[in-house]
Every structure is written in structure tokens, then in C-alpha cells.
Amino acid sequence: MEKGLSYEEAMEFLYCRLPMFSHIGPAAYRANLDNIISLCSWLGNPQARIRTVHIAGTNGKGSVSHMLSACFQQAGYRTGLYTSPHLKDFRERIRIGGVMVERSFVQEFVDRVRGIAQQIQPSFFEITVAMAFAYFVEKKVEMAIIETGLGGRLDSTNIIVPDLSVITNISFDHQNILGDSLTAIAGEKAGIIKRAVPVVVGEFQPGIASIFLERAGELDAPLLFADRKFQVISTRDHGNHLAVSVKREPGSGIDSYELDLHAQYQAKNLLTALAALDVLRQKGWNLPEDSNRSGLSRVMALTGLRGRWEQVESGPAVILDVGHNEAGVLEIRKQLACTPYDRLRIVLGTVRDKDTQKMLASLPPEADYYFCQASIPRALDHHLLAGLAHSLGLRGEASGTPAQALEAARRDSGPGDLILVCGSCFVVGELI
Numbered sequence: 001m002e003k004g005l006s007y008e009e010a011m012e013f014l015y016c017r018l019p020m021f022s023h024i025g026p027a028a029y030r031a032n033l034d035n036i037i038s039l040c041s042w043l044g045n046p047q048a049r050i051r052t053v054h055i056a057g058t059n060g061k062g063s064v065s066h067m068l069s070a071c072f073q074q075a076g077y078r079t080g081l082y083t084s085p086h087l088k089d090f091r092e093r094i095r096i097g098g099v100m101v102e103r104s105f106v107q108e109f110v111d112r113v114r115g116i117a118q119q120i121q122p123s124f125f126e127i128t129v130a131m132a133f134a135y136f137v138e139k140k141v142e143m144a145i146i147e148t149g150l151g152g153r154l155d156s157t158n159i160i161v162p163d164l165s166v167i168t169n170i171s172f173d174h175q176n177i178l179g180d181s182l183t184a185i186a187g188e189k190a191g192i193i194k195r196a197v198p199v200v201v202g203e204f205q206p207g208i209a210s211i212f213l214e215r216a217g218e219l220d221a222p223l224l225f226a227d228r229k230f231q232v233i234s235t236r237d238h239g240n241h242l243a244v245s246v247k248r249e250p251g252s253g254i255d256s257y258e259l260d261l262h263a264q265y266q267a268k269n270l271l272t273a274l275a276a277l278d279v280l281r282q283k284g285w286n287l288p289e290d291s292n293r294s295g296l297s298r299v300m301a302l303t304g305l306r307g308r309w310e311q312v313e314s315g316p317a318v319i320l321d322v323g324h325n326e327a328g329v330l331e332i333r334k335q336l337a338c339t340p341y342d343r344l345r346i347v348l349g350t351v352r353d354k355d356t357q358k359m360l361a362s363l364p365p366e367a368d369y370y371f372c373q374a375s376i377p378r379a380l381d382h383h384l385l386a387g388l389a390h391s392l393g394l395r396g397e398a399s400g401t402p403a404q405a406l407e408a409a410r411r412d413s414g415p416g417d418l419i420l421v422c423g424s425c426f427v428v429g430e431l432i
Contacts, residue, residue, distance in 0.1 A: 007103045010110035011090065018117070018124040035122040036156040039130045042116050046133040050080070052144045052160045053276065056152040056189045057168025057202065059328050060269045063261065064168055064202070065147040066305040067273040067295075072143050073097055073302050074295035075287050080136040080144035082157070084125070087306055087322075087429035094132045098303045101135055109134060125149050129156040143285070153191020163283055165192045165221070166276050167212065168202040168269065171327035186211040198222040198279050202272035226275035232267045237338070241297065244270055258297045263309035263321070264338065265331040270296070307428045309335060316413040317341065318406070320432070322425040325354065329362040332422060336364060341418035345370065345409045349402060349427040350385060351378045359423070360392050367420075368412070369396025372405035374426035402430045 005013070040047055053068060055061045065083055072079040079097060086092035091100035109131050117127065129149075136144045146162070148155040170186045186208040193199050193215050201212050204225040216223035233245040233254055242259045244267045259266055273296070281287050299305055307322040309332075323332045336344065344367040350356050351374075363369075369389060373382040382405075386398040399405035402421070409419045421431055 005107050005111045005114075007107045010107040013110055013114065014090070014124055014127060018122065018127060032154060033156065033159060035120050036126045036129060036159055038120050039113070039116065039122055039126060040133060040159060043113075043130060043134055046130075046137040047160045050133065050136050050141060050144045052146050052162040053164045053166060053280070054146050054148070054157065054160055054162040054192050055166040055168070056148040056155070056192050057166070058171040058185070058189075059323075059325070059331070060168040060202065060265070060272065061147050061166075062322075063266060063269040063299075063305070063308055064166060064272050064276070065145050066299050066303040067269065068276060069095075069098075069145045070299045070302040071273070071277060071287060071292045071295035072145070072285075074291040074298070075285075076291075077142045077285075078140065080132070080139070080141035081303060082129070082132040082136075082144065083147045084128070084149045085425055085429075087425060088432050092304065093128055094135055095304065096136070096139055096141060098301075100304075101131075105135055105138075106131070123156075126156045148192065151185075151188040151191070153188050155192075158192055161194050162197060163285075164276060164279055165194060165197055165199040166202070166272065167192070167199065168272055169327075170203075170205060170208055171325065182208050183211060187215075190215040193219055193221050195219040196221060198224070198283075200224050200226055200272060200275045200279060202226045202268065202275075204228055224275055224279065226271045227268075229275055229278075230271040232271065235264050235267050237262055237264075242266060246271065246274065257293060260298055260300050261305070261308055262311075263331070263335050265335065266308070306432060307425065312432075313419075315415040316345075316410070316417040316419055318410075318419045318421065320428045321420065321422045322428050323422050324350065324359070324424050326358040326362050329359050329422070332420070333362065333364060336418075336420075339418065342414060342416035343368070343418075345413055345417060345419045346396075347372060347399075347402065347405045347409055347419060347421040347427070348385070348389075348396075348423040349374050349382065349405075350380050350423045351376075351426070352380045353378065354380075356380060356385065356388060357392070360389050360394060363394065365393055367394075367396075368409075369394050370399040370405035370409045371396055372399050372402045372427060374402060374424060374430055376426050379424075379426065402427045406431060 069081040081095045094101040349372040371386040382398045
């Protein structure tokens with residue numbers, strides 16, 4: 001009898017024998033759903049045997065996914081969560097009740113699909129999506145929160161028919177794949193809308209709202225813009241939590257929420273999550289307001305979410321944030337404006353296929369920069385990054401690896417300084 005793969009051999013197969021977007025970029029992207037359909041058909045279509053919420057968007061989809069998972073967990077449901085990319089451990093992508101998939105399941109699954117994988121040549125992402133569906137079926141989850149990887153229409157996750165579709169917001173990212181206009185990007189994200197399945201869109205953006213309205217109208221999908229139903233009245237950082245006051249539709253009172261996610265930008269994500277929870281309640285899910293409040297106050301603890309304005313050291317403060325595009329950096333700047341510090345130092349790395357110039361132009365010019373390069377083939381060379389930054393008036397040095405850059409920033413810092421690590425989830429992941 002042939003010996004099965006070890007976990008290490010399964011990881012080697014996933015990372016080294018399959019095209020992986022996080023390592024090589026667009027070359028790993030498949031502009032169709034053929035492989036995932038074939039793979040899931042071979043597995044018995046596990047995606048058809050679970051109930052799901054499907055979440056797309058440029059920024060915030062990871063936070064909203066974890067918020068919804070926390071609320072379902074707190075309400076007592078056996079809850080699956082699929083997200084990408086991972087920061088440190090591959091198994092972060094697939095969780096139930098906040099607990100990562102077992103190593104034994106990963107190795108057994110990879111061993112099982114090796115044959116069909118050699119025939120259809122799926123990507124790393126296609127294999128991991130199928131793995132998540134199979135795992136959630138085997139473990140009998142009651143709800144699975146599924147985050148898209150890239151885009152929506154042609155994303156491998158887009159073979160599900162969910163209870164609810166969620167689109168957080170639209171901004172520029174992955175233009176080389178999704179299109180070079182917000183209209184084109186919105187069209188790709190709108191591809192997750194399904195016939196008669198309600199959809200929540202986080203933000204009403206005047207230039208592109210019609211894209212979602214038209215798509216939803218064509219498919220008889222009830223559509224709700226979260227920021228038209230809810231309004232943030234105030235936010236206040238209390239150190240260990242972010243207090244957010246929210247007003248519902250005109251004529252209703254003000255509700256207060258405490259989030260363990262500290263960044264001000266989480267208030268937007270909160271509105272999207274609240275709108276989604278309302279729709280899901282209407283569909284029969286038992287999601288009481290008190291358990292939702294409790295879940296939202298413990299998102300990190302319940303789900304394992306990391307890297308969203310996460311302070312990991314003090315004196316000087318070191319904060320990790322996975323913001324990696326122009327819109328994400330603009331949200332970081334808003335957060336910096338209400339954060340006290342003596343001097344700002346930024347450890348920054350990115351990848352080659354991003355619009356690095358726009359991101360750099362959005363960063364604070366008063367900071368001292370430490371440019372770094374994550375240990376993946378897709379990473380932008382730190383010397384090239386430093387040269388581009390210098391041409392835009394940012395001052396700093398090419399510092400090598402993320403660890404070397406952080407150490408250099410620590411050496412230069414006083415106890416009242418702030419060291420921010422951002423620009424790439426791969427940089428953050430190496431430092432966790």
C-alpha cells in the first residue's frame with residue numbers, strides 16, 4: 001500500500017508544484033471557473049452542501065468576514081471561515097470556531113486530490129478553496145463565511161449560492177487583472193451577486209452604485225447599501241477597545257458597540273456587518289442583538305484575526321497593519337491623525353504588481369522610512385522601492401528583510417515614537 005504524504009510533503013506540493021498568486025502574481029490567476037468546477041465535481045460538490053455568506057470588496061472584506069464569523073460563533077452556530085491570504089500559517093485560511101484546520105486533514109486532502117490535480121493543473125488557490133468546502137462539509141458546519149481572494153466574478157469561491165452576498169467597497173487594486181477603472185472593478189465584484197440572493201453593499205459610491213443596482217435588478221436580488229441604513233455618529237478609542245455609536249434609519253435610536261479592532265476604519269466595516277446581520281436575521285438565522293454585541297467585542301479572540309492596526313510592542317509602539325493599496329493607506333493616515341506619538345517611523349514593503357507609486361504618494365511625507373523586501377518572489381526589491389520613494393520626496397533607507405528593517409527602526413526610536421509596519425500582508429506576516 002502506497003504511503004500517504006506527510007504534512008511537510010503536502011505543503012511542498014501546495015507551495016512548489018501549484019501556481020501561487022501570492023508568490024508569482026498574475027501568472028497564477030485563472031480567468032475562468034473551469035478548474036474549480038471540475039475539482040469540486042470530482043469531490044461530490046461539497047460547496048452545494050453548506051450554507052454560506054459570500055464576501056467580496058477591495059478593502060475591509062477580511063475584517064467583515066471575521067466580524068460575521070464572530071457573531072455566528074457567539075450565537076452558538078458551528079461556523080466555518082475561509083479567508084486569504086494567510087499571514088503566518090497556511091491553516092489560518094480555513095477555520096471552524098476560530099480553530100485552524102487540522103494538519104492531518106490538510107495532508108489527507110492533498111494526498112487525495114494529487115491525481116486529479118495532475119490532470120487539471122489547478123492553482124494553489126483553487127486547491128485551497130476546494131479544501132475549505134470539503135472540510136466544512138466533513139465537520140458539518142452550520143454556516144461558512146467565504147471571502148473571495150481576488151475580484152469576484154471569476155474568483156474560485158464564486159461557485160457557491162450563498163444566503164447573502166456582501167461587497168464591502170470598491171477602490172483601485174489589481175488593476176492589471178480587474179480593470180483600470182472603478183467601473184470595471186465594480187463589475188468584477190458585482191459578479192458574486194446571484195439570482196434572488198440578497199446583497200449588501202457597504203458603501204454607496206455615486207460613480208459606481210448603478211453597477212450594483214443594475215446587476216441586482218437583472219437577477220431579482222434585493223440590494224441594501226449599508227451606509228444608507230446605518231450612520232456612524234461617533235468613534236472613540238478607549239485603549240483596549242473602539243467605541244462606536246451608530247444610528248439606524250431616521251427615527252430610530254442610537255446603538256453603541258465596543259470593538260476589539262481599534263482602527264477608526266473598522267467603523268465602516270461595522271456598518272457593513274450590521275446590515276448583513278439584519279438581512280441574515282430576516283432569512284431566519286437566530287442572531288440576537290446581545291450576542292452580536294458580544295461577538296463584535298471579541299472578534300480577534302474568537303476568530304484569530306491579526307494585522308489590523310494591531311499593537312504588538314510599546315515604548316516605542318509597534319503597530320502592524322496589512323493596508324497595501326492607495327485606499328488602505330489613506331485610511332491609515334486618518335488613523336495616524338488621531339494617534340499620539342513623538343516621531344513616526346514606517347517599515348514598508350510591497351509587491352511588484354501593485355500600483356506602488358499611488359500608494360507611496362498617499363503616505364505621510366514627515367515619516368522616516370525603512371524599506372524592506374518580504375521573502376517571496378513577488379516582492380518588490382527594497383532598493384527599487386527606496387529609489388521610487390525618494391523620487392516622491394519620502395526619506396528613508398533600504399533596510400533588507402522586514403526583520404532587519406524593524407530592528408533598524410527600533411534602534412533609531414525613542415520610547416514615545418511610533419513604528420508602523422504596512423504595505424503588504426507578507427511583510428506583516430513575517431513579523432508576526
